[in-house]
Amino acid sequence: MAKRVFSTQAVLGGLNTLGSAATLATFMDLRMNASQATAALLDILEVLLSGTASASNIGGYFLTRASTLSTGAGTALASPNSDGGELPSISALGNPVTAAIQFATTQPTISSATTDAKLNLGFNAFGGIIRWNAAPTQQWQMAGLTASGAESVLSNITGGGAQAGATANAHIIYEPY
């Protein structure tokens, strides 16, 4: 496989609660496709959020796992959102992952388990920027076809002063293989 970039504009901001299904079109989601082999893996290599709020708003952003997978097909991304390969000819390789901001039937439940990893990406979305780039061998990994390893969600999480007005544009660089 090769590296891909999943990018959104004016999607992130709305608050979601740990342990509850996310509200559609307020999150960025990567889900392993059920048709893939259970041995499929995915590495998330970089997350960047650039705030677009028009006043001071705290974004309590986290990259989290899904304790219950979303169901139904991922709604096709509409411009300006996108998901494509860094290699221009990558489309011929296929992609074992669905990158979406909403799903046809149910949305992912954001894991509240203390044993599931969460990556803290909090920042002030009024002019703020946060970028996390994984150290070698320390990439965020997804694996298999079942929760919680098969789906990860980036969204603004309620708590700690997080505010719904903390809107942001974002990209996720990832590599399925």
Added chain:
Amino acid sequence: MTVFLKTSHDGELMVDHRASPGFTPEQARYFGFPPELVGEGKQMHAPTLGCPHCGSHVVLNPMRKRPRAHCLQCNQYICDICDQVRSESGYVHRNMKEIRDLLATGKWQMRGTMSKPVLVPKTGE
């Protein structure tokens, strides 16, 4: 010849509030950032490293003055918890790769914590 520096293992966390009100000290502490570096007009660049002993992922606080631990056997940074544990009696040095290889044989099971794993032979199965 490939030259590896200590920083070859670094990742990066960048929080840029140069054009933003940033976090109040209370908000910074809640999110685990040093308040001095994420306030109004501040930019924080912090390396991130993985601990080869326990597998955790650590954001290195740029404001820290105390030295960080280094494992000479792994020739890598290790986290504070693993640094403390390695001075306890009965400690056996094993990194994540060694533990994974042992567990993959199916002959061992792991007890204890990730920083101080206790590998016990499987019996009666």
